[in-house]
Amino acid sequence: MRVVIVGGGIGGLALGAGLRRAGHEVAVFDRDRDVAATGGYHITLDERAQSALARLVAPETMRRLLASGSALRLRDRDMLWDYRGRLLGYGPDLTGSASIDIDRITLRTLLADAVGADLHLGSTVSEVGIDDNGTPRVVFVEGTSVTADLVVGADGTHSVVSRHLAAGPTNHPTGLIGFSGRTRRADLDLTEQQRLGTRSTMGIGPRGAALYVGYLDPIGNAALDAPALSMSITTGPTYIWGAMFPESADIDSLRALRGRARQTALIDRFRHRNWARHTLEVIARADPASVAAFRFNAASTRATDLAPWPTGRITALGDAVHATPPTAGMGAGAAIQDAADLAAQLDSHTDITAAIGHYETQLRRRGAQVLTAAMRTVRLILATDTTPGALATTTLTPLLAVAARLRPNPSARR
Numbered sequence: 001m002r003v004v005i006v007g008g009g010i011g012g013l014a015l016g017a018g019l020r021r022a023g024h025e026v027a028v029f030d031r032d033r034d035v036a037a038t039g040g041y042h043i044t045l046d047e048r049a050q051s052a053l054a055r056l057v058a059p060e061t062m063r064r065l066l067a068s069g070s071a072l073r074l075r076d077r078d079m080l081w082d083y084r085g086r087l088l089g090y091g092p093d094l095t096g097s098a099s100i101d102i103d104r105i106t107l108r109t110l111l112a113d114a115v116g117a118d119l120h121l122g123s124t125v126s127e128v129g130i131d132d133n134g135t136p137r138v139v140f141v142e143g144t145s146v147t148a149d150l151v152v153g154a155d156g157t158h159s160v161v162s163r164h165l166a167a168g169p170t171n172h173p174t175g176l177i178g179f180s181g182r183t184r185r186a187d188l189d190l191t192e193q194q195r196l197g198t199r200s201t202m203g204i205g206p207r208g209a210a211l212y213v214g215y216l217d218p219i220g221n222a223a224l225d226a227p228a229l230s231m232s233i234t235t236g237p238t239y240i241w242g243a244m245f246p247e248s249a250d251i252d253s254l255r256a257l258r259g260r261a262r263q264t265a266l267i268d269r270f271r272h273r274n275w276a277r278h279t280l281e282v283i284a285r286a287d288p289a290s291v292a293a294f295r296f297n298a299a300s301t302r303a304t305d306l307a308p309w310p311t312g313r314i315t316a317l318g319d320a321v322h323a324t325p326p327t328a329g330m331g332a333g334a335a336i337q338d339a340a341d342l343a344a345q346l347d348s349h350t351d352i353t354a355a356i357g358h359y360e361t362q363l364r365r366r367g368a369q370v371l372t373a374a375m376r377t378v379r380l381i382l383a384t385d386t387t388p389g390a391l392a393t394t395t396l397t398p399l400l401a402v403a404a405r406l407r408p409n410p411s412a413r414r
């Protein structure tokens with residue numbers, strides 16, 4: 001079978017690698033000219049995502065993945081802070097966790113290697129459709145086109161393929177704008193290094209501002225201790241942070257700024273909301289070239305709203321169907337599971353449409369699950385931007401901080 005995949009991001013490459021191994025003729029087209037020339041901070045892959053990936057790629061690729069990823073079980077327990085830097089509580093015990101965090105660029109490079117010559121970069125798709133004889137066709141911006149037995153749209157949040165299938169957008173802005181950056185742990189003052197520790201943390205404050213600080217150390221915390229196999233672009237303990245604000249003309253204007261100017265403006269917006277200066281050091285000391293901005297889009301949390309098209313020989317996966325904000329760290333993992341499921345259905349049905357029908361049923365269910373988890377955090381952050389929410393944040397957090405101080409530190413018991 002000849003399969004054309006539109007989009008060589010995480011899901012498209014995972015599918016391309018799997019179908020190639022299963023002996024199908026595959027072509028993956030992506031508009032990017034270089035797989036490493038892409039943004040993104042770290043991607044979390046839980047046990048389900050890793051087991052889906054293991055069904056798609058060679059064992060050697062899985063070993064490289066684990067050697068390049070940071071194991072959650074090896075980092076300290078996550079913490080929740082308020083905007084003044086007061087500890088509010090701890091995250092769940094991660095000692096038994098199989099999840100890993102990995103740079104998006106590292107993951108994409110690994111998967112691109114697995115797809116090899118079947119990945120065609122610098123190819124932007126402008127439209128898809130079905131020929132008069134029922135054959136799916138993909139058209140490129142230059143006007144050239146290719147046909148296939150099956151076309152899969154893995155072209156992300158602003159998917160051309162799913163827009164064609166659904167006759168309109170399949171997601172909408174959530175009302176949150178995100179900014180991300182990378183800061184080497186060694187670049188922070190010692191007190192701030194100690195406060196943040198070797199863990200991921202979340203800071204919340206009034207009026208919708210939140211600061212997630214993820215901890216990535218694929219060398220010291222490698223999921224597989226095999227340095228020769230590591231492809232990680234992160235070479236030492238690094239905080240990978242994401243700042244979030246409710247969308248407004250003021251916050252939107254920061255997207256037009258670059259590097260240092262954007263960092264300074266971000267810190268200013270947090271300070272304006274009363275955040276303690278030391279909590280913002282992680283932003284101030286970031287590599288200016290790493291500071292990116294993006295709008296959080298999300299599809300519906302209802303399974304019946306997802307993939308709202310009749311089953312046929314053009315389908316889609318990942319963010320093209322269930323665009324997921326990064327607030328649950330599940331978007332990439334879900335795209336990989338979509339890919340594994342689609343490959344398995346194509347393997348067990350001779351009729352392509354029947355395979356796609358079964359696949360899309362699973363796709364809707366999985367999409368709704370990850371969206372429900374991701375939107376919980378989005379709604380919580382947006383709730384602090386209401387008058388009662390702001391009042392609750394400013395009056396309740398000091399009380400929660402006192403309660404947290406009185407509770408024993410669960411990490412100390414380990």
Ligand SMILES: Cc1cc2nc3c(=O)[nH]c(=O)nc-3n(C[C@H](O)[C@H](O)[C@H](O)COP(=O)(O)OP(=O)(O)OC[C@H]3O[C@@H](n4cnc5c(N)ncnc54)[C@H](O)[C@@H]3O)c2cc1C
Pocket residue numbers: 006007008009010011012029030031032038039040041042043044104123124125126154155156157158159160317318319320324326329330331332333335
């Ligand atoms: C730049 C970037 C950074 C991200 N950073 C993070 C992060 O740090 N943490 C996190 O949890 N999630 C992040 N995400 C989201 C996460 O990677 C996705 O949820 C997940 O990868 C979903 O996989 P996907 O394959 O559906 O889409 P994506 O991985 O987004 O891949 C879509 C691909 O389609 C290509 N494409 C789009 N339109 C066309 C077209 N018309 N023609 C050809 N190619 C096209 C794009 O270039 C892209 O490579 C990021 C996404 C992007 C695009």
